[in-house]
Amino acid sequence: MRPDERAPSEMRQITIEKNYLMHPEGSVLVSFGDTKVICTASVEERVPPFMRGQGKGWITAEYAMLPRATGQRTIRESSKGKVSGRTMEIQRLIGRALRAVVDLDSLGERTVWIDCDVIQADGGTRTASISGAFAAMALAIQKVTVEKELPVFPVKDFLAAVSAGINAEGQPILDLNYAEDSTADVDMNIVMTGSGEFVELQGTGEEASFTHQELLDMLQIGQEGIGRIIQEQKSILGEELTAKITGEQS
Amino acid sequence: MRPDERAPSEMRQITIEKNYLMHPEGSVLVSFGDTKVICTASVEERVPPFMRGQGKGWITAEYAMLPRATGQRTIRESSKGKVSGRTMEIQRLIGRALRAVVDLDSLGERTVWIDCDVIQADGGTRTASISGAFAAMALAIQKVTVEKELPVFPVKDFLAAVSAGINAEGQPILDLNYAEDSTADVDMNIVMTGSGEFVELQGTGEEASFTHQELLDMLQIGQEGIGRIIQEQKSILGEELTAKITGEQS
């Protein structure tokens, strides 16, 4: 039995609150249980220097936690004067994952900045961030598509992320909360598209290793979780935007 | 007439949502109109090196804005690797203001960390931060008073902050929003206690100067605004905690 009485392959409650803030082109407040992340997407009409003049767009992400998102207060990275390795890893992951489902040529020479700010953490902040950031990005790109009259809608598929792991009893579990994450032997983050392909797969034995069969088990329940998150994304983005993303008639 | 049709000495709608987050000892989400700030208070059972061994407590504050709290995305201070002068000024102000109404001896050798994170900005972020931080701090100190069985309740008075200014027409106005703040000739931040004394007064002519009479006019409407904010603080903190702070029987 899991600490919060979920079944092994049961997700926590997922909610995505659309247009959470007034200024950004796209924004959501995403919750995976008690993990809450504000995700915003901002459109800037230029690209970084290394991409200029190619007619292509760019998507980049930043990630942070409020100092008291966690049980113990963590020191602000602005006070320390540097960004931690963990933060860098996560923000590189978010950006890379989102770029996999966007046609950067159709986006044109502009940047979508993704900001994921965790206001409350209970495990799975990176998977909640990716899943929420996709929704914020889709909203922002919808807006830019209309305003700049882009001929092709640049978002090509849905995208979501979920964690899976092997707990101390050797059982595969889905969407680990903080208590489970701290004690699991194996932790895997799975990022998949709406059409069921992998975009990122990061599995780590925490001072441990895992077998080929355990890998297959985690992928199996992960895939189910992805499906449920994408269902929630579709529900809040609405039929019309969903149809644009999947390329089907609405 | 003001942009949002308020009377010159009319505050925006103020709300304070208590216990907004699960981890901190005290937390609120404070709104002054569209300005929204998450204020948390964290208790740490030690003080900074320069205060050790004196048996006194300490209160310190940090302030930040989400990148997209503003109309244009601002670069994260963690990415720039340094905290801006504006941020430093504000967090020093918040800490200093709160310390003025706390008996640091009664608090004992522990630190209350205040974090004010602006999630949406529309002018007055520092006054909303101070007003919300007071409530979060009172909640955290209430908790520590019970848990550590402090003999005396360390918070000695209410505290709130409000801005006043002289607009381009020369009229004194209260609680400026962003549009007003950008065009005002004079901008004053007033921090006062529940008993009507000043704790901080910061008035600035923006490439302009102001007369003695204009100062008095701003103080007058500022004092009214402070009263209304403290009324809201009392309402959410409840009668018992209010009585402890004011030193009266509940």
Place this chain on the structure above:
Amino acid sequence: MRPDERAPSEMRQITIEKNYLMHPEGSVLVSFGDTKVICTASVEERVPPFMRGQGKGWITAEYAMLPRATGQRTIRESSKGKVSGRTMEIQRLIGRALRAVVDLDSLGERTVWIDCDVIQADGGTRTASISGAFAAMALAIQKVTVEKELPVFPVKDFLAAVSAGINAEGQPILDLNYAEDSTADVDMNIVMTGSGEFVELQGTGEEASFTHQELLDMLQIGQEGIGRIIQEQKSILGEELTAKITGEQS
């Protein structure tokens, strides 16, 4: 009785030594008693990026203390690799104050850099800095007005700063030295123009608060102090430059 036997509203001896250094366009050595600050004004024929192309000038200030300006040696900010919050606050204040008496349009697209380097500190370094920096700036702008044949003299009024406070006996005192500053309950910095208007007002209760009457008392003696500093500025700048600043015939 004050530690150095001054009357409550008596200033320390003020001296301003003109053209103290050979390289800067304007420079002074200003003393408020034992507080000594080298103030220089440097003219650069361009403005910061955010102001380009508007035909307006800019004035910006930097402030520092020699490590042994103080009783205890302080660590250099260059060694620490960052500028403290206190330094940032002061240099922002100096720049803002000076800009209030300069017509930036008449100055044209150039920057006046103000540098205030405290070589000996005994309280009131920020007010001595502003008062000395005004003189250095006036000298530099006089030079640029001649060399660049500016049609209008850009400095529009005199400007000086002084501190006032309430000492532990509850008495309002003017121009606090270090011993007084460390023990005062209230500390106020007042920046005023030659025509008697406020440019900045920063009053702080140091773990204390102050009443409306105490505020008025401090403003009263502050105003007297400002008058005496401006008299000294006029004396060293000379009649001709004074007349240009006040807009009167010499």
Place this chain on the structure above:
Amino acid sequence: MRPDERAPSEMRQITIEKNYLMHPEGSVLVSFGDTKVICTASVEERVPPFMRGQGKGWITAEYAMLPRATGQRTIRESSKGKVSGRTMEIQRLIGRALRAVVDLDSLGERTVWIDCDVIQADGGTRTASISGAFAAMALAIQKVTVEKELPVFPVKDFLAAVSAGINAEGQPILDLNYAEDSTADVDMNIVMTGSGEFVELQGTGEEASFTHQELLDMLQIGQEGIGRIIQEQKSILGEELTAKITGEQS
């Protein structure tokens, strides 16, 4: 056909030169084709603050490239004053991977510092680093085991890493060189133990995604590559040390 005429599941030539430097407790020069990395292992008789007093050891890694390890000179991270996200990711990966095959309790309260310095880069620098670092670490721990008379040999299994990918023709390939890495659609780093379990799995679609079958194909050839690297490790570490690691009689 691959650029260097290898078969799809063929590794580049692997060499590991033992005791390459005179000072470190363990050191090798590892080559995967033209990729050359100096790996050293240094033993320090203490652990980081967060681990003190637990009687456990720690293993941590740092990674860097010489500026001209690459075709274009890259700027030194010491000159930039910060470590890039890519570097942080790699050094965290190396440390985590090595810790998975060491019994930190048996190691005792000491740290093994791993340094991987790439002197020439042609793709696969992180997999060469992990594979070489394992050998350097085994040598250093062998030395410490003798000198400190550790009752149990702390290294519990062999460990190696290899990359696999899907090239633009959709074919799974092993041990990508730089030319292949730049054009592959999918890139996967696989870290495995001598007993055939996974320690880390990091697969990334580069602006692309990959199917479940492609994943299985990459894992298959990756497993073969791991076997060949471990064979080389055993050959240079010698029978006696190999037996200690595998727990068999030599």
Place this chain on the structure above:
Amino acid sequence: MRPDERAPSEMRQITIEKNYLMHPEGSVLVSFGDTKVICTASVEERVPPFMRGQGKGWITAEYAMLPRATGQRTIRESSKGKVSGRTMEIQRLIGRALRAVVDLDSLGERTVWIDCDVIQADGGTRTASISGAFAAMALAIQKVTVEKELPVFPVKDFLAAVSAGINAEGQPILDLNYAEDSTADVDMNIVMTGSGEFVELQGTGEEASFTHQELLDMLQIGQEGIGRIIQEQKSILGEELTAKITGEQS
């Protein structure tokens, strides 16, 4: 003929103003012509971590220039967030040179901090700094010798520094000013003791080289210059302190 009409081996006017500041244990304002440096010596009753428990003292130096010590304003190193290579070289040189004439064992476990702040620069700032710093240090150590009743006076010899060079006409010249320094082919800094031995010798061909004979010529005139500076040091330090340093009866 030199720009300021000096003879080839003629020094600029040297002045050393004793006890220039009120707070430091030792301080001077030293001038080599128009080059002016405030040198202070501060005594701290502890040594850096790497020297603790040895009963020996330490002497360390920091060097900086006011932004407008130079013809063009230079950016503050505190604003840039790092100390330049030139500054580091100079402050390491000053500290090393002073340590050569102090018996660190006799000094006892305390640090003398030397601060050299150039307020006006016209060439030779490092030689003026060393020559002035010696005087400030002697004053501070005299004070500590009395207060702590040191049995042996720790300063063992006089120390001064001067520059010599070969100008574009191939002539050896002494104590170069800025105009000469910018055009000289060779620049040499010579640090010598009162008894005529070398402590530091740093000669540099500026995109040029120099012969053995040119070296001997520069050493010759340098030695003369050193003599004149030490004469000035003796004159301001007084007979008694001079006798203590030279170890003779006064």
Place this chain on the structure above:
Amino acid sequence: MRPDERAPSEMRQITIEKNYLMHPEGSVLVSFGDTKVICTASVEERVPPFMRGQGKGWITAEYAMLPRATGQRTIRESSKGKVSGRTMEIQRLIGRALRAVVDLDSLGERTVWIDCDVIQADGGTRTASISGAFAAMALAIQKVTVEKELPVFPVKDFLAAVSAGINAEGQPILDLNYAEDSTADVDMNIVMTGSGEFVELQGTGEEASFTHQELLDMLQIGQEGIGRIIQEQKSILGEELTAKITGEQS
């Protein structure tokens, strides 16, 4: 007798391995006994901002040590976030020395970046770096001379560096290893051209001083050492390139 049984004026074994790495335009692995440095020269087709538009080239150097080049592991400067004073001094010295034998006008508007990375240290890393960097630079400039069809070969003379010192017995010794360097009273680095002129001379008494005669003795043996290093440089660069550098027919 010296620790490694060398005669006082005997060099350690010197080897220079040409074209050590595949990517740089010029590279060597230089050894002075157990001191081993990888020196690379990279050509960039532009110059730093302060030199643009003058048609002249530039040569600049960076220096670093692998963490475990030394007996005790040293912390990476990239981890500390800043470059030490020692490193800055050395890299400024290398760049300055090399520029003295190159005609920057003939080089044209391009930069040669020198990187010296010490992989094993046993004293004399800066002199080995300069001596090896000269060879790497000559190789790179030879390449650019051919590819860009430069009319004049820009390298005008050979250049090498060696250390000399006075050991604790008062004897002058050449090419100090680490054990000697740590105990010597005087340490001198001598950089000379193939035609026997000085480019840099840096002599330091380590808490000691040295006489004129000791200086002459060190210069004498230093000159002999320089000759032997240049002989090795000529041998590996070959007759044709040697003739270009010395300006003689091959």
